[in-house]
Amino acid sequence: MTKTHVSPGTPGSGPARRTPGxxxxxxxxxxxxxxxxxxxxxxxxxxxxxxxxxxxxxxxxxxxxxxxxxxxxxxxxxxxxxxxxxxxxxxxxxxxxxxxxxxxxxxxxxxxxxxxxxxxxxxxxxxxxxxxxxxxxxxxxxxxxxxDYMVYLVPADSDVETFDELAAQAESGEFSVGGGSGPGSMDHVALAGALTAAGTDPASANYIPFDGGGEAMTSLLGGHVDAAVVGTGEALGMLESGDMRAVGISSPERVEAVSDVPTLVEQDVDFTFDIxxxxxxxxxxxxxxxxxxxxxxxxxxxxxxxxxxxxxxxxxxxxxxxxxxxxxxxxxxxxxxxxxxxxxxx
Known part of the structure; x- marks a missing residue:
């Protein structure tokens, strides 16, 4: 399943950009x-x-x-x-x-x-x-x-290396994934859609909602959840510090700011989601x-x-x-x- 909700323009070239007049x-x-x-x-x-x-x-x-x-x-x-x-x-x-x-x-x-x-x-x-x-x-x-796009995060020392491995863990129901929005909202939908595309029943995932991606990442750092799904911009600090790793990103192509993170599509997970x-x-x-x-x-x-x-x-x-x-x-x-x-x- 591929779902792309926006066809973003290139930087500075968004539709109908206004002039000073x-x-x-x-x-x-x-x-x-x-x-x-x-x-x-x-x-x-x-x-x-x-x-x-x-x-x-x-x-x-x-x-x-x-x-x-x-x-x-x-x-x-x-x-x-x-x-x-x-x-x-x-x-x-x-x-x-x-x-x-x-x-x-x-x-x-x-x-x-x-x-x-x-x-x-x-x-x-x-x-x-x-x-x-x-x-x-x-x-x-x-x-x-x-x-912006979603990234799927795990702690730096996690055994999970790919999104397929994350999906396999999530299917057990014992592997928790934190997100910065409520059930049925943005982060949950981005997780559920990706899990479905990976062949995993999203209902089996233990999704834990928080009030924002910052709280979800704090919980991940504290070991209270096993993974997190947040916006790329939110995660940059943690990725740069090396405290977390991203096992996938929901963009159709790699994003320059996190060019080492593979897309879901690259991993044969046919799903994209833009924020x-x-x-x-x-x-x-x-x-x-x-x-x-x-x-x-x-x-x-x-x-x-x-x-x-x-x-x-x-x-x-x-x-x-x-x-x-x-x-x-x-x-x-x-x-x-x-x-x-x-x-x-x-």
Missing amino acids: FRAAAVGAALPLVLAACGSGSGTAEDGTWAPTEAIEITAPAATGGGWDTLARTGARLLEEEGLVDQSVQVVNKPGAGGAIGWAYVAGHGGDPHKLFVTSPPVLLVPMAGNSDHDHEDFTPIARLAT WRGVMAPGDLDGAQVAYYEELFAELMDTEAWQEESARLGWTDAYQDSEEFGAFLDDTRDEYAEILTEVGLQ
Whole structure:
């Protein structure tokens, strides 16, 4: 079974990348909507443009050290360092329930243009499993930024050398695999899909959920689980330190940042899985506010600093503006429904 949910572009060449002149044109087109909002966007100028009037807050719906936290903190730091914002950018962590705690927090700030959150497949998968009161339609898509992949980790001294060996151990039910998302969500689906492709019944695996990939790796280091499945960017520090080894990666081809890690496909496991990463906001933002943020993140991605960080973290640029990202989310939810059914998680 091969499932690839995104066809990522090459770095810097994501679809419909905006030019610096886009914001003025987009805001001009959105002006009637802004005027109709009747003051809903504090910070809206007479010409219809909008800019933040207070600190921007980016929520990472997980504990520190995971993929959401890495994206939020990298984005916040570079937005300030590159001088792209006049206000400060703050990161808050709202871990729990596979992301649902953080989404509930953001949903409680409907219409607030100073609240953002980072997102990835769990915003679709967790609600599909019935574990969140909010789904992606409750929020405003801002931009898709990048694509990452999953790595399958074991301790450096583990006897497991290949993904087939990991699958064989997992089939026993006594070999535990930690992940940074809840049952039926991203990490679990990435494990279950790979195990199915390797000829192992995913229901036999002992999957242990944690609040983020950082916690899953901490548990692996402590010997509390036997393996872990997390995003490549999350695992780089542990791989570089030599504390862990990756026995496979879910990319269609090898990733430069971890070029020594074989793909699942190379190991005759016909499965790929990519982690799209993006930014969303509370519901009910107006056109000028959306235009400000989608162009802001497009400008961020054009900086050399972002390109260097992306390469270091193993990310591939895959920009989509608000409208494109919203359509992508709708389509991807349908794809995930098929995968969950195929691996017996729905």
